[in-house]
Amino acid sequence: MADVLVIGGGPVGLFMAALLLQHGVSVRILEQRTGAEPHSRAIGIHPPSLDALQGIGVAPDLVAEGVPIRRGIALGGGSRLAEMSFAGVSDRFPFVLALPQSRTEAILEERVRQLDPGAMRRGVRVTRLHHDGGQVTAETGTGGPAARYTAAIAIAADGVRSTVRARLGTPVRAKDYPDSYLMGDFADTTGFGPDAALFLESAGIVESFPLPGKLRRWVVRLADAAGVGDPGSGTDARWLVQRIGERTGIDVDPGSNSMLSRFGVRSRLARRMVTGRTVLIGDAAHEISPIGGQGMNLGWLDAVALAPVILASLRGEDMGMKIRNFEIGRQAAAARAARQSEINMALGRPLPAAAWSMRNRAIAAAAAVPAVNGFVARRFTMQ
Template identity: 45%
Template sequence: MRDVIVVGGGPVGILLACLLAERGVDVEVLERRTEPSMLARAIGIHPPSMRVLRQAGVAEEVLARAVRIETGSVQSGGRTLGRLSFAQTTGRFPFVVALPQHETEAVLRSRFRQLRPDGLRSGVGVGMLHDRGHHVDLIAEPSPDGTGDAPDEGADDNGLEIVGSARYVVVADGARGQLRDAVGIASRPLGGGDTYLMADYPDTGEHGSEAVLFFEQGGVVESFPLPNGRRRWVALTPTLMPDASLDDLSALVLSRTGVLLPASDARPSSFSVRQRLAATMVQGRVLLAGDAAHEISPIGGQGMNLGWLDAVALAPALTHALAQPIEARVTLAGYDRRRRRSARMAARQAGFNMAMGRPARGLRLRLRNVIVRVLATPPLNGLLTRAFTMRWL
């Protein structure tokens, strides 16, 4: 029996496993996927997360692969409304790091293999968790044809395949995972509903290494530099556009900003924003982390980073709970209280980000531009920089 099994081998689950392994915890990760996802997903890594990655021993490799974003600007109608300098912030990482999520995952998986060579099992789906009081049994996800491989850990009283047992289980299977609902943890909406389209293009160099927000009449367009001469473009859309082409996104960007994007071989990705928060992140010996606990709008780049901050809080809490069982309930309740509070704060900031990026005309547009100019001037720009780099979480 393991000390801890983490369900979900994404960036949050793997980072948590690294932090636990470094503390001497017998940890295993179960991941349904057999190959990493290459879709356009999270790219921004904020300074607090870089400190976490340094604890995990991967900060230098991430920096070697990534682009450092030291400034950001807000534009509207061809004019610059304001600029933020992340270099003004204190600490060892006075910048935002941009690296595609699949590369970040690769770095973390390599580190976990160093710490626990056999600690990651891919192609293992978990359909249910049974909390037995002193441990948790993980029940295999039913196969589509109703058959499955021979049980790894035997079968439970109902003949269901057990794929693992652990003193604690951390559910980190993402926002679309089913385990949170399966174990009866409710969640409530925190707003959202906006839809976006994004893709990566060759970087023309026009904006250097700066992040740019275009607050235009038709809706926001965001642009972020990436490694290897690429740049991410994201645009608010009136509805979800799952069948949109790259030409559709290019036309949208051109009509709002006047920027003519170069040809690209990327596939656009559409997504709708849904913000939710679990009623609890701790239920018996089952814990939640990352998007399984709190789904936050990706506008502002908080989601993956918020999950990593869960991991850095959960690793010592779990280690203490394992070493001092009599104090486990109080220790883990503290994790639940602090991390859900941070998630609520992040959701409020994400809601503000989305509201600022919605279509605006006439008086509303002028008022929004005035607000941006005020926020981008001292001393408020320092507070805004601190918020956008998640230093308050």
């Protein structure tokens, strides 16, 4: 028995739990993984999220380990097209923080354990969820005897393949995109330091982001979603290094590769986030393209918006209008993020030489206007 069940112990579920625990709410986190995920796909923490993470006391630890990216540089054809400073996007955190998701999760889990050592339950898979008047019950299977967890409210933060969403029968608006990427982490040999670099090339975009430990993440847009003409692109670090060299002129050591992942792009927006006394947040509610790093950050902002609604409900207040306003507001935010993601992807697609040259000239001209540059910086950092 608990006040709130949080289903899913990733970065969004852990943050949601910490928000509630520090207000004295009893929380149980049900996570089907038996251990932490060592690989990291999400690395960018935006200023609004850092403000939120400051609220549970972990922002200083995250900033101490991460790389603050204070500037983005756009290049094309060997020339610098534009620079974008994040200096004006936030008074407290004027940067995007680059930190592997595995470390972000570890710091969040440690905070949860400080607040309640028994809150996290690993190796627990929810097999059934049902509402009974003023409470919700999750039935689980762990390979041993089944267990039941009952609470006033359940919050599902169990990711893009959400078991809870499937159990509730929540309809989803789905869209698949003709885009495919290969990314990998390598020793940093660029000289860019803490800057992010976007290479807007005719063959497709190459993105480069600094990471702690003198590493750098490279993301290469493939020829098409099926990988036609890209032999070996799904598994070979040498292939990725060759594409980086061809498009950017930068030599990267394939032997320094520490992570390699290929991914396609799609969006999945749940048509409702609230069913009975269960609320979907994060990727369970809205899967957004990873381009721009918006998914994890969007989930954290879901949690910030939901926490006061949950607290009011536990005090006995009527949450009907509050939860409806939450749902409307967060669905609108997810739709905006999806549109921004589409714009980001479109800018990175392969183009014939003439169209590529025209696009890059237009980007350079727009970036030279301070108001436009500032607007883009705010949008990129989810302001």
